[in-house]
Amino acid sequence: MSKISAAFADHKAFIPFIVSGDPTPEATLQNIKALADGGADIIELGIPFSDPVADGPVIQKGDLRAFADGISVAGVFDIVAKAREFTDIPMAFLTYANIPFQYGYDAFCKRCAELGVTGLVIPDLPYEEQGEIRPSAEKYGIDIIELITLTSGKDRVKQIASVAQGFIYVVSSEGVTGTRDEFDSRLTQLLSDIHAVTDVPAAIGFGIHTPDQAQAMAKIADGVIVGSGIVQIVGDKGTDAPAAVEQYVSELAAATH
Numbered sequence: 608m609s610k611i612s613a614a615f616a617d618h619k620a621f622i623p624f625i626v627s628g629d630p631t632p633e634a635t636l637q638n639i640k641a642l643a644d645g646g647a648d649i650i651e652l653g654i655p656f657s658d659p660v661a662d663g664p665v666i667q668k669g670d671l672r673a674f675a676d677g678i679s680v681a682g683v684f685d686i687v688a689k690a691r692e693f694t695d696i697p698m699a700f701l702t703y704a705n706i707p708f709q710y711g712y713d714a715f716c717k718r719c720a721e722l723g724v725t726g727l728v729i730p731d732l733p734y735e736e737q738g739e740i741r742p743s744a745e746k747y748g749i750d751i752i753e754l755i756t757l758t759s760g761k762d763r764v765k766q767i768a769s770v771a772q773g774f775i776y777v778v779s780s781e782g783v784t785g786t787r788d789e790f791d792s793r794l795t796q797l798l799s800d801i802h803a804v805t806d807v808p809a810a811i812g813f814g815i816h817t818p819d820q821a822q823a824m825a826k827i828a829d830g831v832i833v834g835s836g837i838v839q840i841v842g843d844k845g846t847d848a849p850a851a852v853e854q855y856v857s858e859l860a861a862a863t864h
């Protein structure tokens with residue numbers, strides 16, 4: 608079993624997302640520590656990208672803060688290397704396809720493996736187009752995390768589930784990332800369709816930002832992903848963010864577990 612899948616073994620997994628380098632590498636290190644101490648099971652780290660098509664305004668602003676401080680892909684790897692001095696928590700990158708493509712798939716996956724970043728979520732690389740990266744991912748033991756949405760349809764769910772690794776990222780809502788107050792009632796059926804065809808855990812993300820929502824999602828899924836709610840705190844509190852992030856995440860993690 609992969610390290611990412613193993614994080615779902617004992618209980619529902621809580622998976623927070625932050626943007627690497629937002630607003631500085633040092634702040635990200637402190638926020639990674641806050642996420643781990645707050646009870647995260649897997650940390651999803653965003654690699655800032657100039658054209659993040661799936662991201663809403665809150666995360667886009669996080670990317671811009673990181674770019675303003677001069678973040679680069681090498682800088683992101685550096686942050687993780689430093690984080691590995693204090694935590695062995697499972698990690699995955701959220702990256703747009705151009706980043707590993709430019710870096711070179713093999714070199715990128717190799718570096719990820721060296722740093723214990725054993726999962727990749729690549730929202731603009733549907734599984735039909737993963738042929739080029741998969742051999743490198745496999746070689747270095749990196750899970751390619753597939754996304755399933757409400758519009759996927761049963762056949763596609765089956766197809767995607769058959770190649771899924773690590774966990775399946777169930778996108779709760781149409782549109783871009785960002786907090787939401789209502790969720791589609793078809794999610795329960797989608798999760799049971801997924802559970803009917805695979806043992807790979809399925810985690811829900813997009814829109815979730817309160818403990819009550821996390822608890823409700825954890826009833827139907829194997830894990831809960833929260834991004835914008837955390838990135839908003841990082842944006843609002845600056846250098847005071849770590850304590851607030853840890854407090855927020857501990858409430859979400861407790862509700863999920």
Ligand SMILES: O=P(O)(O)OC[C@@H](O)[C@@H](O)c1c[nH]c2ccccc12
Binds near residue numbers: 651783814815832834
């Ligand atoms: O921000 P939200 O609504 O809590 O959604 C999770 C999300 O931030 C994180 O998983 C993510 C950030 N950027 C993405 C792009 C595509 C898919 C997922 C993501």
